[in-house]
Amino acid sequence: MTNSVGIVTPQKIVFEDPIHLSSGYVLPHYELMVETYGTLNADKSNAILICHALSGHHHVAGKHAETDKAAGWWDNMVGPGKPIDTNKFFVMALNNLGGCHGSTGPSSINPETGAPYGSSFPVVLVRDWVETQARLADRLGIKQFAAIIGGSLGGMQALRWSITYPERVRHALVIASAPKLTAQNIAFNDVARQAIITDPEFHGGDFYLHGVVPKRGLRLARMLGHITYLSDDGMGEKFGRLLRSGEYKYGFDVEFEIESYLRYQGDKFSTIFDANTYLLMTKALDYFDPARHYGGSLAEAMRQAQAKFLVVSFTSDWRFAPSRSREIVKALLDADRTVSYAEIESQHGHDAFLMEDAPYMAVMRAYLNNIAAEIA
């Protein structure tokens, strides 16, 4: 494997201090699943935190075993010689609290009851995640991150970091993100949630006790989500009106390739993701609105920040459109903060932030090279 971080092993880190969540709930202790790449330098100045998006986790780069079919979700961006160069940076990523990939979440056992948390797992907000991430940084002795980077919901975490812990963020890279969701965004999220909640196997979130999984709901939620992450053009180019058998069958089975693709994606997702986590993560998206605490002024919110910013958007992303990124840029300029902005031509919709597009990679590489030079 060239340019890969190679075989990596995630690590579970236990936190015994209770955390007071925004919802008022207190979680007495929790665990975070963490993966790191590269080496932390002597003054601990070269750490980069990568925040995950909606269905994300700690496994960003490399493989867990030689036999793994696919590498981590951002393997094209993170590795030796890649834009987020692990020869220069110590990169860390985690599965957020409430997740279903090893961190404490709804499917974890509540030590007080001996049963899975299920419906009793509290709602977590972006700021709660930032709090747990800050504690994780404390554990490793990292006072300031060279950069905090995230796409989509990950970008919101980077923004929140820069507001809550200004002195702990040198650079924030906010990619394909938004300062808050639109009504349409929230509507999509709620349709996805309703698909899950109304699945007869959901059992009010306590399906674990019934030995079942609300697969149909999760599958629908993912299919809907997937449509919104792609662009019409991108989908058209990849699938068009291609038929699997070459002719119309006049029935409701899979006929068009796009149907087949979405069902495959939905099925796959429903076997690896937790329904309650999906609800929690979409709620965190809906609630995110840092301007809310600053009289509705995003500029006022961003005035708290000390970080330098790189904001990136993609032209065909209609879920988190470039205009949403421009709101962030405008707020940063109004707040007299340092910001650069790239609007990348792409057909891949919201998912473009995970793709290997040359100008996008070049912008990231150039920006991160400067950070590396700054901290050297």
Add this chain to the structure above:
Amino acid sequence: MAQHNTLRPDLKHIADQIKPGSRVLDLGCADGELLAWLQANKAVRGIGVDVDVMSIVACVEKGLNVIQADMESGLQSFEDGSFDYVVLSLTIQAMHNIELILQEMLRVGKVGLVTFPNFGFWENRWQILIGRMPVSETIPYEWYNTPNIHFCTVKDFDKLLTKMGMKVDKQVVLHQGETVDFLPNLFGSLALVQFSACAK
């Protein structure tokens, strides 16, 4: 005196107009040559704007702050009066909405600095006279592949500014990097105009 012998000649003349420590917005900043020089030598706080992503990459490589945007629809990202100087260098002739951009320049900044190829330059006039569209050092395109759609002469530009309630504070006309004082509209191939709003 700051050294700027490495700077492109027209940019060197722009750089001369800019006071140290000021805030500069460079529209159509390309690879950021001017801003990089101004930051290094005049301690300006600068932001570049360009529509081309490769220009954004080049600017980021130089450690400049740069915003990718299409200026044809204005400068909405920027608040009124947030800059001392707004520079538009060798770009105006390729823009559709010239009046809007000039207005916007003086909305977000106190002083505008524009450079453009002077269509009144004698070589251009001569080529028209012999029946051809001008191709020259400052207009290096054929009529069918030129990005330039709005040519003007030094006189035309002055007239537009006056019409818009703006005034010329300083004008430098150049040829091959040297200032032209004698019949500038005839012997200068490149014009640099510094302008501001007329007092109301």
